[in-house]
Amino acid sequence: MTSPLTFKKVAVIGAGPAGLMAAHMLRNEGLDVVVFERAAQLGGCWVYSAEVESDLLGHDPTRKIVPSSVYASLRTNSPRESMGFRIFPFVPTGKVGRDSRRFPGHQEVLRYLEDFAYEFGLNKLICYQTDVRHVGLETDGKWMVKYRRVGGDKGSDMAETYDAVVVCNGHYTEPQLADNIPGIDLWPGRQIHSHNYRVPELYQDQVVVLIGHASSAVDISRDIAGSAKEVHVTTRSEAAGKLAKFGKHPVYDNLWLHPMIEQAHEDGRISFQDGSVALADVIIHCTGYKQHFPFLHTNGVVNVDDNRVGPLYKHVFPPALAPGISFIGVPFYVDPFFLFELQSKWVAGVLSGRLSLPSEEKMMEDVEAFYSELEAKGIPKRFTHRIHDFKQLSGWSYEYEDWLASESGCPPAEEWRKGMYIASVDRAFKQTETFRDEWDDEDLVLQAYKDFMQYLS
Numbered sequence: 359m360t361s362p363l364t365f366k367k368v369a370v371i372g373a374g375p376a377g378l379m380a381a382h383m384l385r386n387e388g389l390d391v392v393v394f395e396r397a398a399q400l401g402g403c404w405v406y407s408a409e410v411e412s413d414l415l416g417h418d419p420t421r422k423i424v425p426s427s428v429y430a431s432l433r434t435n436s437p438r439e440s441m442g443f444r445i446f447p448f449v450p451t452g453k454v455g456r457d458s459r460r461f462p463g464h465q466e467v468l469r470y471l472e473d474f475a476y477e478f479g480l481n482k483l484i485c486y487q488t489d490v491r492h493v494g495l496e497t498d499g500k501w502m503v504k505y506r507r508v509g510g511d512k513g514s515d516m517a518e519t520y521d522a523v524v525v526c527n528g529h530y531t532e533p534q535l536a537d538n539i540p541g542i543d544l545w546p547g548r549q550i551h552s553h554n555y556r557v558p559e560l561y562q563d564q565v566v567v568l569i570g571h572a573s574s575a576v577d578i579s580r581d582i583a584g585s586a587k588e589v590h591v592t593t594r595s596e597a598a599g600k601l602a603k604f605g606k607h608p609v610y611d612n613l614w615l616h617p618m619i620e621q622a623h624e625d626g627r628i629s630f631q632d633g634s635v636a637l638a639d640v641i642i643h644c645t646g647y648k649q650h651f652p653f654l655h656t657n658g659v660v661n662v663d664d665n666r667v668g669p670l671y672k673h674v675f676p677p678a679l680a681p682g683i684s685f686i687g688v689p690f691y692v693d694p695f696f697l698f699e700l701q702s703k704w705v706a707g708v709l710s711g712r713l714s715l716p717s718e719e720k721m722m723e724d725v726e727a728f729y730s731e732l733e734a735k736g737i738p739k740r741f742t743h744r745i746h747d748f749k750q751l752s753g754w755s756y757e758y759e760d761w762l763a764s765e766s767g768c769p770p771a772e773e774w775r776k777g778m779y780i781a782s783v784d785r786a787f788k789q790t791e792t793f794r795d796e797w798d799d800e801d802l803v804l805q806a807y808k809d810f811m812q813y814l815s
């Protein structure tokens with residue numbers, strides 16, 4: 359059982375949606391909060407930047423990190439009603455210059471996050487342009503946070519101690535690359551990771567191969583198809599093969615979907631497992647990201663192994679270090695903002711002493727039972743934090759979200775929220791080209807807006 363006085367001063371790392379919500383919930387429970395943010399503004403991933411990293415594949419650990427992975431044309435892939443925080447619905451503001459579409463562009467998400475921060479007075483908690491370089495446990499049980507002003511002199515690290523640290527650094531900046539592509543090392547073309555994709559103009563009249571078939575690959579392939587000579591999307595996912603047919607795309611006559619690359623050749627050709635060949639100029643790796651905590655020093659207590667961050671009790675607390683350090687936003691294939699809200703409420707409740715955690719042993723048992731369950735189901739480690747399985751829409755439950763809600767004293771996910779999330783994922787598969795502008799879940803939208811009345815003053 360934690361005491362309210364033990365965890366008074368809390369550091370939050372990151373002022374993206376997760377860090378903003380964590381800061382709000384922590385302060386709401388009476389804690390002193392400082393948010394460290396490397397960038398010069400809040401919003402995390404949603405701050406679009408035309409700038410790309412010096413190493414387009416992200417191999418160089420000393421490269422300057424650009425936190426944003428959004429491209430100029432990006433519109434949300436979830437509807438605004440279920441995407442927004444529960445306590446601050448993401449409704450059109452009606453203000454001039456704002457984007458009122460149900461699946462708005464990335465600028466609107468940033469404006470929404472700025473509105474959220476303004477509404478709850480969060481700006482004054484944020485130290486901008488501070489790059490956290492070290493988080494470690496001291497012998498007195500406090501957490502040392504060392505940080506450096508971005509652009510400051512080398513060697514000018516500053517250090518402060520905190521009772522607890524909440525890690526909200528996001529997981530969309532450290533590229534994961536496709537491995538085992540025979541011949542790729544000698545292939546002479548240009549390679550980039552989707553983290554560094556911004557606009558299609560650079561691909562004018564080029565032959566582009568995209569590896570991967572998740573949301574970013576689908577979006578970027580359509581974005582590029584307008585100007586590229588040919589676009590070839592390759593996927594190892596069987597689901598992609600079932601949901602979208604291999605071969606030429608029915609709408610875009612310069613876009614093909616192939617199974618994986620068989621061989622990259624020294625003369626620039628790429629051959630695919632379906633026997634077709636393209637003489638390609640560029641490969642874009644749309645292959646996801648790695649969980650990455652370069653600042654974290656826990657003497658090996660918390661590790662990242664094949665994208666499993668562990669051990670974490672319920673994806674949040676490492677049992678041996680809880681509740682002094684916690685992680686918000688590790689899961690994926692979720693509605694992230696709602697999840698951040700529930701996780702933040704739980705963490706804030708625990709740190710304020712309102713809620714208690716099971717013993718370290720019980721938490722560890724829970725983690726081990728969870729890992730055994732994954733293993734028994736044949737789910738690979740890299741999917742440890744995948745909350746929903748997009749291939750099995752019908753079997754979805756909001757078990758994890760509802761567990762968090764009940765643990766932290768919030769109502770469970772609303773029925774409309776669940777239905778809308780499932781419906782929008784389903785539509786994204788079935789009407790890939792139109793799901794952002796054509797839908798048939800107006801009844802759920804109506805229920806959502808009825809619900810929002812209690813949060814809108």
Ligand code: FAD
Pocket residue numbers: 371372373374375376377394395396397400401402403404425427428429433434435436441488489490491526527528529530574653686687693694695
């Ligand atoms: P981030 O938004 O990445 O924020 C992390 C913050 O931490 C950043 O500001 C970063 O600068 C800061 N930081 C990191 N390390 C340090 C450090 N050492 N010191 C100081 N500060 C640090 N979600 C949706 O709900 N709907 C969508 O349509 C959607 N589309 C997406 C499209 C793309 C291309 C991507 C990449 C993601 C998309 N997402 C979408 C998921 C998106 O990541 C989440 O919505 C959300 O932005 C993640 O929030 P976060 O706060 O966890 O991380």
